[in-house]
Amino acid sequence: MRSLIWFRNDLRVDDNPALSNCCVISEEVIAVYFLTESQWEQHNDSKAKKSFWLRSLVCLEKELQKLNIPLLIIETENYDSIYASLLKLMQQYDCKSLYFNNEYPVNELKRDRYIYKSFKEIGFGVFNYHDQVIHPPGSLKTKAGGNFSVYSPFKRKWFEELREEQLALFDIPSPKNKVNIESSDVEKISKKFASKIDDLWPVGEEYIKSKVTDFLSTKGHLYKDDRNFPAIDGCSKISPYLNSGIVSPKWCILEAKKYNQNLLDEGDRGIVHWVSEILWREFYRHIIYNFPKVSMNRPFLDYTENLEWSKNIEHLQRWKDGKTGIPIVDAGIREMLNTGWMHNRLRMIVAMFLSKNLLIDWREGEKFFMEHLIDGDIASNNGGWQWSASTGTDAAPYFRIMNPETQSIKFDPQGEYIKKWIPELSQCPISEIHMPVDPLKYGYYQPIVDLKKSRKAAIEAFGNLRKD
Ligand SMILES: Cc1cc2nc3c(=O)[nH]c(=O)nc-3n(C[C@H](O)[C@H](O)[C@H](O)COP(=O)(O)OP(=O)(O)OC[C@H]3O[C@@H](n4cnc5c(N)ncnc54)[C@H](O)[C@@H]3O)c2cc1C
Incomplete structure (x- = not known):
C-alpha cells in the first residue's frame, strides 16, 4: 500500500508519530510540503523563519532519501487551495491514506478538519497525531471540568496525568520500498528564500540535538539563575527548532531527564525549571485550542x-x-x-x-x-x-x-x-x-x-x- 505524509511544523524523521505510523502500515511512502506564500504573508511570518523552514526541508529531504521517501514541495496559494492539491496528489500517485501531525491555531484546525472529513467521505484513510504536546489539548480538565487558564494548576495536572508511555519516542522508520518519483529540487527552492541571518541559525536534526545535550550538560543546572540575564548565554535558544519541529518537545524532556537522575519535576532546580518552560509552551497550545478567539485577534479577557x-x-x-x-x-x-x-x-x-x-x-x-x-x-x-x-x-x-x-x-x-x-x-x-x-x-x-x-x-x- 502507498501513503502520503504531509509535513508541516514537524520537519524531522526522529520521534515523528505521523511518519512512524505511516511507515509501519505502508510499503511505499511519498512526502509532501506545501509552500503557501500568501498564507504566510497573512500570518506575518518573518523572512528569517521562511528561510529557516526551507533550509530545514533541504535536510529533511536528505533524511527521507535514506528511507526511500521522495519529498515533493508544492507551491500553492493558501490553505484553501491545499485541499485540491492534496486530492490531486492522492489520485495521481494512487495513495490510499494521508498522515499528518496536528496544528492548533484556528486556521490550521479549520483546514485540517475539512480535509479530514472530506477525505474520509471519499474513502481515504486519514490519520493524525499530536507531536507538539504530550497531553492533547482539551484532555486536561480542572476539577469543575473546565479548561485551564492559569499555568500553575495546569502544570500540576500535567504531571498528575502523565503516563510513562506518553514519553515513549517514535524511532526513525526503516527504509521503505523505492518509488519511481523524484524529490523536488529543495535546494534550489530554498535559495530563493535566503535571509541575511541564515548563518546564525544552522539547521539539521543532529545539530539541534547536540546543542540541547550540550546545553543541558553544561548549563542546565545554572539555568534557573542565569536565564534572566541577557548578557549571559544562559538559555538554550532552541525555540526556532522546537517551533519548526526539527526536534520534538518530548525528545527534549527525555534528554532533560537524563541529566536529572531520571527525574522531571524534582531534582536539579535548573533542569526542572527548563522543563517547566517547555510546559509553558504546551500550556499556550492548549489555550489557543481551547479558546480559539485568542488566535482571532481577540483578547482572552x-x-x-x-x-x-x-x-x-x-x-x-x-x-x-x-x-x-x-x-x-x-x-x-x-x-x-x-x-x-x-x-x-x-x-x-x-x-x-x-x-x-x-x-x-x-x-x-x-x-x-x-x-x-x-x-x-x-x-x-x-x-x-x-x-x-x-x-x-x-x-x-x-x-x-x-x-x-x-x-x-x-x-x-x-x-x-x-x-x-x-x-x-x-x-x-x-x-x-x-x-x-x-x-x-x-x-x-x-x-x-x-x-x-x-x-x-x-x-x-x-x-x-x-x-x-
Ligand atoms: C511578548 C513575548 C513574546 C513571545 N513570543 C514567542 C514566540 O513567538 N515564539 C516562542 O517560541 N516563544 C515566544 N515567547 C516565549 C519565550 O520568550 C521564548 O520561547 C524563549 O525566549 C526562547 O528562548 P530559548 O529557546 O532560549 O528558551 P529557554 O529559556 O531555553 O526555554 C526552553 C523552551 O521553553 C519554551 N519557553 C520558554 N519560555 C517560554 C514562555 N514564556 N512561553 C512559552 N514557551 C516558553 C520555548 O519553547 C523555549 O525554547 C514570547 C514571550 C513573550 C514575553
Whole structure:
C-alpha cells in the first residue's frame, strides 16, 4: 500500500508519530510540503523563519532519501487551495491514506478538519497525531471540568496525568520500498528564500540535538539563575527548532531527564525549571485550542477590548526602530532586528513598555514580533503578548508594570547587553547606562515618554475599564 505524509511544523524523521505510523502500515511512502506564500504573508511570518523552514526541508529531504521517501514541495496559494492539491496528489500517485501531525491555531484546525472529513467521505484513510504536546489539548480538565487558564494548576495536572508511555519516542522508520518519483529540487527552492541571518541559525536534526545535550550538560543546572540575564548565554535558544519541529518537545524532556537522575519535576532546580518552560509552551497550545478567539485577534479577557489604546504612530515607529531612548528597550528590539531572536526577559520588558508605558495596542507588537522573529509562534507569541499587556490568561495584573530602568539595573547590571546592541552608548559610564543623563551627547535619543507618568496613565486607563 502507498501513503502520503504531509509535513508541516514537524520537519524531522526522529520521534515523528505521523511518519512512524505511516511507515509501519505502508510499503511505499511519498512526502509532501506545501509552500503557501500568501498564507504566510497573512500570518506575518518573518523572512528569517521562511528561510529557516526551507533550509530545514533541504535536510529533511536528505533524511527521507535514506528511507526511500521522495519529498515533493508544492507551491500553492493558501490553505484553501491545499485541499485540491492534496486530492490531486492522492489520485495521481494512487495513495490510499494521508498522515499528518496536528496544528492548533484556528486556521490550521479549520483546514485540517475539512480535509479530514472530506477525505474520509471519499474513502481515504486519514490519520493524525499530536507531536507538539504530550497531553492533547482539551484532555486536561480542572476539577469543575473546565479548561485551564492559569499555568500553575495546569502544570500540576500535567504531571498528575502523565503516563510513562506518553514519553515513549517514535524511532526513525526503516527504509521503505523505492518509488519511481523524484524529490523536488529543495535546494534550489530554498535559495530563493535566503535571509541575511541564515548563518546564525544552522539547521539539521543532529545539530539541534547536540546543542540541547550540550546545553543541558553544561548549563542546565545554572539555568534557573542565569536565564534572566541577557548578557549571559544562559538559555538554550532552541525555540526556532522546537517551533519548526526539527526536534520534538518530548525528545527534549527525555534528554532533560537524563541529566536529572531520571527525574522531571524534582531534582536539579535548573533542569526542572527548563522543563517547566517547555510546559509553558504546551500550556499556550492548549489555550489557543481551547479558546480559539485568542488566535482571532481577540483578547482572552473580553473587557479589555474596550481599552482606548493610543494611536501615536511616532511612538510605535520609534519602538519598532529601537529608538525610544530607553536603552534596555531599544537593545531588545535591536537584538531581534539583527538576529531574529530576543531574550525572554527582554520580550517581557519591550512588550510591557509598548502596551503599558506607550499604551499602544498589544496586537501591534504581536504582529511586529511575528514579522521579525525566527521563532515566531502564534500560540507562544500571543500568550506572551497578552500576558504582558494584562489582557490574557494568567496575565500579570494591570497594575504590575515592569519599570524598564529598574529591570535594566537588575538584569543587565554592567550594561553589557545594552552596549552590545546600542553602540552609541559604548562610551557611556555604567552609572548612567540604564538612563543616560544627556543621551544626545552620545548620538542616542531622548526618552519618548516619562516612565513614571506613563505608568500612572496606564494604571488609570486599565482601572477605568468596566469588568462587567
Ligand atoms: C511578548 C513575548 C513574546 C513571545 N513570543 C514567542 C514566540 O513567538 N515564539 C516562542 O517560541 N516563544 C515566544 N515567547 C516565549 C519565550 O520568550 C521564548 O520561547 C524563549 O525566549 C526562547 O528562548 P530559548 O529557546 O532560549 O528558551 P529557554 O529559556 O531555553 O526555554 C526552553 C523552551 O521553553 C519554551 N519557553 C520558554 N519560555 C517560554 C514562555 N514564556 N512561553 C512559552 N514557551 C516558553 C520555548 O519553547 C523555549 O525554547 C514570547 C514571550 C513573550 C514575553
